[in-house]
Amino acid sequence: GAGVSQTPSNKVTEKGKYVELRCDPISGHTALYWYRQSLGQGPEFLIYFQGTGAADDSGLPNDRFFAVRPEGSVSTLKIQRTERGDSAVYLCASSPGTSGRVETQYFGPGTRLLVL
């Protein structure tokens, strides 16, 4: 079956603009994660959804970042008033959501965001 997909693959925007990044998880996966990866670093957790609700948003850096998953499948990460420091690769991952902590997360190819 299809893996996790993310759109767009690349996004260039100007400082202060608003951007939306989309994630399509593996069909049937109830758990969905957003991570951010800066150059030369490992991914950093942003937010976790179980179904439609954000079960853990402790990784969101500030209130400019927001994510939704209204129907429990597709998720959108929204960044307001973008800053140059937001430039990174934004990764989405999904997992079945049935085995708690002991689950493999399947990652998408990421969206490379560049804020000029």
Next chain:
Amino acid sequence: SQQGEEDPQALSIQEGENATMNCSYKTSINNLQWYRQNSGRGLVHLILIRSNEREKHSGRLRVTLDTSKKSSSLLITASRAADTASYFCATVLYQAGTALIFGKGTTLSVSS
């Protein structure tokens, strides 16, 4: 914040040699996972080891876990040029959510 730290940061070997990467972490874990990331591509899951396990194998991969030392190692045997990638360990904390906490990774270069 990052809980794991891989060592070495970079490793260069010849095809056919074995590659060993180490990971240390700070806080008690539920499980530890290793991922591979090729240049320009997403992360691929390699292996998951639970906190009550000491060793797991998958093909040419061998992972060990020592919870007393809070460390893990990934051994790739008979390496191939296609193994060239960055390797990350990621932990899921004990009784604290399901998010993966990644280290900075080891960059492995295998030359033919």
